[in-house]
Every structure is written in C-alpha cells, then in structure tokens.
Amino acid sequence: xxxxxxxxxxxxxxxxxxxxxxxxxxxxxxxxxxxxxxxxxxxxxxxxxxxxxxxxxxxxxxxxxxxxxxxxxxxxxxxxxxxxxxxxxxxxxxxxxxxxxxxxxxxxxxxxxxxxxxxxxxxxxxxxxxxxxxxxxxxxxxxxxxxxxxxxxxxxxxxxxxxxxxxxxxxxxxxxxxxxxxxx
Amino acid sequence: xxxxxxxxxxxxxxxxxxxxxxxxxxxxxxxxxxxxxxxxxxxxxxxxxxxxxxxxxxxxxxxxxxxxxxxxxxxxxxxxxxxxxxxxxxxxxxxxxxxxxxxxxxxxxxxxxxxxxxxxxxxxxxxxxxxxxxxxxxxxxxxxxxxxxxxxxxxxxxxxxxxxxxxxxxxxxxxxxxxxxxxx
DNA sequence: TATTTATGTCAGCCATGTTGACTTATTTTA
DNA sequence: TAAAATAAGTCAACATGGCTGACATAAATA
Numbered sequence: 143x144x145x146x147x148x149x150x151x152x153x154x155x156x157x158x159x160x161x162x163x164x165x166x167x168x169x170x171x172x173x174x175x176x177x178x179x180x181x182x183x184x185x186x187x188x189x190x191x192x193x194x195x196x197x198x199x200x201x202x203x204x205x206x207x208x209x210x211x212x213x214x215x216x217x218x219x220x221x222x223x224x225x226x227x228x229x230x231x232x233x234x235x236x237x238x239x240x241x242x243x244x245x246x247x248x249x250x251x252x253x254x255x256x257x258x259x260x261x262x263x264x265x266x267x268x269x270x271x272x273x274x275x276x277x278x279x280x281x282x283x284x285x286x287x288x289x290x291x292x293x294x295x296x297x298x299x300x301x302x303x304x305x306x307x308x309x310x311x312x313x314x315x316x317x318x319x320x321x322x323x324x325x326x
Numbered sequence: 327x328x329x330x331x332x333x334x335x336x337x338x339x340x341x342x343x344x345x346x347x348x349x350x351x352x353x354x355x356x357x358x359x360x361x362x363x364x365x366x367x368x369x370x371x372x373x374x375x376x377x378x379x380x381x382x383x384x385x386x387x388x389x390x391x392x393x394x395x396x397x398x399x400x401x402x403x404x405x406x407x408x409x410x411x412x413x414x415x416x417x418x419x420x421x422x423x424x425x426x427x428x429x430x431x432x433x434x435x436x437x438x439x440x441x442x443x444x445x446x447x448x449x450x451x452x453x454x455x456x457x458x459x460x461x462x463x464x465x466x467x468x469x470x471x472x473x474x475x476x477x478x479x480x481x482x483x484x485x486x487x488x489x490x491x492x493x494x495x496x497x498x499x500x501x502x503x504x505x506x507x508x509x510x
Numbered sequence: 511t512a513t514t515t516a517t518g519t520c521a522g523c524c525a526t527g528t529t530g531a532c533t534t535a536t537t538t539t540a
Numbered sequence: 541t542a543a544a545a546t547a548a549g550t551c552a553a554c555a556t557g558g559c560t561g562a563c564a565t566a567a568a569t570a
Contacts, residue, residue: 168461173396174499175464175480176457180389181495182486183367184410200525205364212357218548226368231527233549255536255547273360277352280359283485287478294471294478296359301467302366311365315358384556402517415558417518439516439567 189275197242197268202235204272210245210259211269213317217256223310244268373459381426381452386419388456394429394443395453397501401440407494428452 190204209224210216222232236259239245244265250256261269284291303311374388393408394400406416420443423429428449434440445453468475487495 170503171476171480172461172464172468173457175476175483176392176460177396177498178480178483178487178495179367179370181491182483183363185488185491186363186486188488202526208360212361219546227526228528229548230529230550234526237549250547253537253547255534257548273357276360277356279486280356283482284356286485287481290474291478291482292355292359294475295482296355296362297471298467298475298479298482299359299362299366301470302370302463303362304369304372307365307369311362314361318354318357386557403515411557412559413517414519414560418557421518434516437516437568439565441517 186276186279189279190272193272193275199238200235202231203239203244206232206235206239207244207261207265207269208272211261211266213314214260215258217250217258221259224314239265370460370463373463374456377456377459383422384419386415387423387428390416390419390423391428391445391449391453392456395445395450397498398444399442401434401442405443408498423449 187201191201194200194204205225206221209221213220218229218232218236221236222229225232236245240247243262246260246262247257248260250258284295287295300308300311371385375385378384378388389409390405393405397404402413402416402420405420406413409416420429424431427446430444430446431441432444434442468479471479484492484495
C-alpha cells in the first residue's frame with residue numbers, strides 16, 4: 143500500500159504523497175528544514191538553561207522574565223496569550239519570580255483588578271544576562287548567512303506563526319517601538 | 327515603588343551594553359528575532375501535538391518517530407546524540423513506541439550489540455501524518471517570504487546550531503541523499 | 511581472559527504542562 | 541444599586557518528559 147517509492151530502504155519517508163504539496167512529492171530539502179528548526183531551537187535554548195540552573199530557575203521562568211523585561215507593564219492575561227499556557231502554570235513560576243524579587247506586581251492605574259508586571263533591577267540584570275548568548279548566537283548566524291538573511295529570516299519566522307496570531311505579534315512589537323520613540 | 331505608567335521605564339531591555347555587538351547597542355530588531363523564534367516554534371509544534379494525543383503519545387514520541395522514520399537503521403546512540411537527552415528518557419518513550427508496534431528494533435548485522443531502529447508500516451503512516459502539517463506550514467511560510475527564503479532560512483537555521491554539531495548534522499543529512507551546500 | 515562498549519532497567523526526583531473547582535476584588539451593565 | 545462579568549489567585553490532583561545514580565547483560569575488542 144505504502145509502496146509508492148519502494149527502492150532500497152524500507153522507508154523513504156516523506157517521499158510519499160503528502161497533501162498540500164503541488165507536485166505531490168514533498169521536496170526532501172523541506173524535511174531538512176523541520177530538522178534544522180528542531181536543532182536550532184534545541185541549541186538556542188541551551189545557553190540560557192545553563193545560567194538558569196545557577197538561580198534555581200527553569201525555562202518557564204526565562205520566558206516570563208524575558209517578556210516582562212521587554213514589555214514592562216504586561217498584564218497576566220497578556221502573558222497567558224503570549225505563552226499559551228494555563229493561568230495555573232504561569233502562577234507557579236510567576237510566584238517564584240516575585241518571591242525572589244525578580245519581578246514586581248502593581249495594580250493597574252485605570253483598572254485595579256489588573257496586576258501589571260515589571261522587572262526589578264535585579265530582574266533586568268538577569269534578563270539581560272540570559273538574552274546575551276541568544277543575541278550573540280543570532281548575530282553570528284545572520285553574519286554567516288548573507289546580507290539579506292536578517293530580513294528574510296524575520297519574514298520566514300513571522301510567517302511560521304499561526305496567522306491568527308499575526309496581529310497580536312505586531313501589536314506586541316509596536317509596544318516596544320513606541321517606547322523606543324519616547325526615548326529618542 | 328515603581329508606578330504603573332512612570333515614563334522613565336525601569337527597563338529598557340537589551341539597550342545596555344551587550345558583549346558581541348560591535349556598536350555596544352544591540353539592535354532591538356534582533357530581540358524581535360528571539361521572540362519570533364519562540365512564537366514560530368510554539369506554533370510549529372502545536373499541530374502534531376493535537377494528532378499525538380489521539381494516539382496517547384507526546385512530543386517526545388514524535389521526535390523519536392520522526393528521526394527513525396527519516397533515517398531508518400538509526401542506533402540508540404545516534405538518537406541520543408540527535409535529541410541530546412539521556413538514555414533513560416529515551417528508553418521510556420522508545421519502549422512505548424515498540425510496544426505499540428510503531429517502531430521495531432533489530433540487532434545490527436556487523437555488531438549485534440546494536441539495536442537498529444526501523445518504523446513499522448503503521449509507524450511510517452503516523453510519521454507522515456505528523457509531518458504533513460509541519461511541511462505545509464513551512465511551504466506556506468516560504469511562499470510568503472520571497473523566492474530566496476528557502477536557501478536563506480536554511481542557512482540561518484543551520485548557523486543557529488552549535489558549530490560543534492555542524493558535522494553531525496551534515497552527516498545525518500548525507501545519510502538520505504548526497505550532501506548539499508549549507509555553508510553561507 | 512579481561513575490559514570496554516551498546517544497550518537496557520529500576521527507582522526516584524524535579525520542572526512544567528494539564529483540568530476542575532472555587533474565591534476575591536473590581537468593573538461594568540441591566 | 542444589584543447583578544453579572546472580568547482579572548487574577550488558589551487548591552488539589554494528575555501527566556509528561558526531563559534528570560541522576562546504580563546496576564545488569566550481551567557482545568566486541570584488547
């Protein structure tokens with residue numbers, strides 16, 4: 143039944159018909175991209191992980207800290223949408239970050255039900271330290287990948303995101319950009 | 327207490343000196359890439375996850391199944407190096423895949439200590455079904471990102487991998503076809 | 511023969527995800 | 541103004557998939 147391409151190996155994976163591929167034969171080089179994406183993400187998260195264990199934190203703490211540092215005043219609800227985890231999962235790591243004075247919560251000015259999230263100076267220091275190796279890795283990769291790689295990779299990653307969330311991502315980014323303008 | 331809307335925001339992340347950045351001011355657009363990478367991977371893994379629960383499997387099973395399907399005859403040691411997890415972690419999911427007749431183990435021909443791994447026909451079917459949405463997502467993203475995006479994204483992802491592992495990745499890829507140039 | 515290697519296995523711990531039920535404070539709405 | 545909706549927190553239980561450490565077995569190799 144699955145003997146479309148029965149050549150030498152028992153399985154020539156992905157060389158069978160796959161929906162959504164015009165010629166009905168997926169380019170095996172696209173399958174490479176699946177694997178490259180996995181390897182790249184595996185290594186991308188590795189450097190911060192080492193630092194995090196030093197502090198008794200995990201990857202979940204890193205995610206929270208990163209986004210709060212980058213978008214100060216984020217609400218819990220914003221974080222839930224960004225991370226796509228449950229309130230209870232977030233609560234656990236958030237509590238630990240607050241207990242260790244990495245993040246602070248302050249009631250919203252216009253809506254006092256909200257808990258706006260901010261990094262402490264210590265939290266900022268850690269966030270930057272965690273960001274360092276990731277930035278270095280990206281900068282090095284872009285340098286090695288040609289002049290156009292920044293714009294192209296940015297577009298590629300953006301288009302890999304569920305289109306339902308495109309708006310939210312742009313909105314998020316515009317949040318840091320407006321802050322940038324306040325500074326200049 | 328940092329007030330909610332205090333304009334001199336406590337954190338202007340990543341705009342401090344960071345090692346490995348020539349002008350000592352990291353381009354904030356590079357920080358976007360950190361987030362885009364996270365969002366992209368978050369959504370990339372989401373489609374298979376839905377299918378996996380149907381089978382009582384998790385993401386760990388997917389990884390194992392993918393690589394065994396793609397590189398039939400893989401040894402346990404190979405898999406450990408690819409996934410960078412411990413033997414005990416792998417053993418747990420591998421056992422379940424074998425028990426459910428998704429993967430088969432056969433002693434190596436020249437070295438009978440080895441357990442060469444192969445997908446069963448059923449395993450191949452599942453592997454392909456899990457690959458489908460990921461391929462579709464990548465193909466769609468490449469189409470939306472310009473003609474050069476495939477080569478460029480491939481190079482970018484490759485260069486995001488620890489250079490220590492570059493050789494291993496190329497070797498892996500060469501296993502299913504002749505090497506192509508990845509180097510930027 | 512002795513050692514190394516490839517793999518398996520038991521036992522337990524930890525991080526981080528999940529669901530479900532419920533509370534509290536505050537804002538919005540009928 | 542009373543009722544409903546919203547933002548967030550909490551408790552309890554459970555699942556997944558990492559980890560360490562110790563030890564077992566079979567086969568290859570020195």
